[in-house]
Amino acid sequence: MTFQELKINLAEWLLLKVKYPSEYMMGTPGLKRFDQYKGKKKIILTLIPSHDNLGDHAIALASRTFIENEFADFEVIEIGINDIYKHAKALRRVRHPEDMVFIIGGGNMGDLYRNEEWTRRFIIKAFKHYKIVQLPATVHFSRTPYGQKELKRAKKIYNSHPRLLMMARDDTTYQFMKQHFSNKTILKQPDMVLYLKKEQQSERDGxxxxxxxxxxxxxxxxxxxxxxxxxxxxxxxxxxxxxxxxxxxxxxxxxxxxxxxxxxxxxxxxxxxxxxxxxxxxxxxxxxxxxxxxxxxxxxxxxxxxxxxxxxxxxxxxxxxxxxxxxxxxxxNDSSYKEMPSRDHYFKDLRQKIIGDIQ
Structure with missing residues (x-):
């Protein structure tokens, strides 16, 4: 790591500590890192990316925004895709009976992106006593021998979790999940980024x-x-x-x-x-x-x-x-933009669907 990269990492750490003081306690010893959450109900939002794809970061931002708005009675802890391995034990140590794990969605379920898929399986196994919510995803297991072997492994792990709720963001994925994860509750929901809304600009060109x-x-x-x-x-x-x-x-x-x-x-x-x-x-x-x-x-x-x-x-x-x-x-047609459906159109009942599936 160069000196410049070290400066950037240090600056980001300091900003994180200011922005998320309760969940970014780097100086706290491993197993005690999350002790401030004892006795509090929490949502652990994980599989958070650190790569350069802004689509995945928008999913993470929208997922957090959704949780903060719709589950305001829960604390939120964001854990990166690589950090979940080292923090799983400390998180389990401060478990509240109502704690849940939310896995961000996207197009990485299957054998196309191995790191994300294998980390998802680790999460499902490591948090077997938690309600786990897989936010809207697209699944793609190739028909190659490797892809089918990975599907077989995924089915074994997903189907063995007693409280895994899965969401598909397209019909092909929904039908696939219904076929291969038949004992799970499966919902069809759009990509989480549609939960966000930006102000429209009046001047457009090019x-x-x-x-x-x-x-x-x-x-x-x-x-x-x-x-x-x-x-x-x-x-x-x-x-x-x-x-x-x-x-x-x-x-x-x-x-x-x-x-x-x-x-x-x-x-x-x-x-x-x-x-x-x-x-x-x-x-x-x-x-x-x-x-x-x-x-x-x-x-x-x-x-x-x-x-x-x-x-x-x-x-x-x-x-x-x-x-x-x-x-x-x-x-x-001067395609003057007509207002998209509100977030309530897509997500109005989603909290209740999640909570209602806990039992």
Whole structure:
């Protein structure tokens, strides 16, 4: 670690201690770290990321916001994906009978992202006497021998927990969970980021593009280049952005980094994206959006929750001509954004569904 990195880590630690004084007691010995929570009912929010994907950080922020609003009678303890291993024992030591563990959702359930999946299984095993809530997720186990072996292991661990509540953020995941985790309570809920809401901007200009270049992309590299060139030729230099920003994001920096991106998106006339959270960020900022599918069902079915918004257009079989047509329609119609359904539309009864499933 360089001296500069050490300074950054120290600064983040100090900010965390100020922002979350009750849950960030680095000087407290291991097993006594959470002693201030003895006798208090708590929600442990975990699988919190530290990587550079702002979509996952938005899920973490929305999940915490949901808990603070809807479970105000509970203390909240956030534990990072790597820290849960070393703090599980100390957390169990101060357990209250009503304590719950919430695992943030996202697209990391399955064999595509092993660290997240294996950590989830550790949490389920380590907190076997707790109510565990898996917040809205997308599942993907490949049909390879490895993927099927991982599914078999997941089924054994998930199904053995007596109080695991699971949420699917798309119908394919919901049906998969019903089939493979048949003795669990399973709910269908949208991505937690739809719990957030940002103020809309009145001045908008230009086309913004956010396209994947990883294993989840539906477009081939040459197709992405062709599309980008065509948009530039038609609408001038398109602004490109990404939800993976190339630097570590912490609990301290996540909200400021998200606000930077949301402010940027809020100034776009139209956004073209194949990222689920690119689409959802447009929804919460009131930005017209052309949605391109990803390699699996995640974006296609995520769009289901937003399909009635006139400023959202899905291009299910993406080609350059179809995307350009969709951009033109949104601009031509001056796609004045109509208010998205309120958070109550999506989440009104969710606390009761969670509490009601405790027994």
């Amino acid at each position: 086309v913004f593009i956010c396209l994947r270049d990883d294993k989840e992309s539906f477009l081939k590299p040459e197709e992405r280049e062709t599309l980008l060139k065509a948009v530039n030729d038609e609408y001038g230099e398109a602004k490109t952005f990404t939800t993976t920003i190339g630097k570590r994001v912490s609990r301290v920096s996540r909200e400021s980094e998200l606000n930077k991106l949301w402010d940027q998106l809020g100034g776009a006339e139209v956004v073209v994206t194949d990222r689920l959270h690119g689409m959802i960020f447009c929804a919460i900022t009131g930005t017209p959006c052309v949605v391109i599918r990803s390699f699996d069902h995640k974006v296609l079915e995520g769009f289901h929750w937003l399909k009635d918004a006139p400023s959202m257009k899905l291009v299910e079989k993406p080609n350059t001509a179809e995307v350009l047509l969709a951009i033109e329609e949104l601009i031509k």
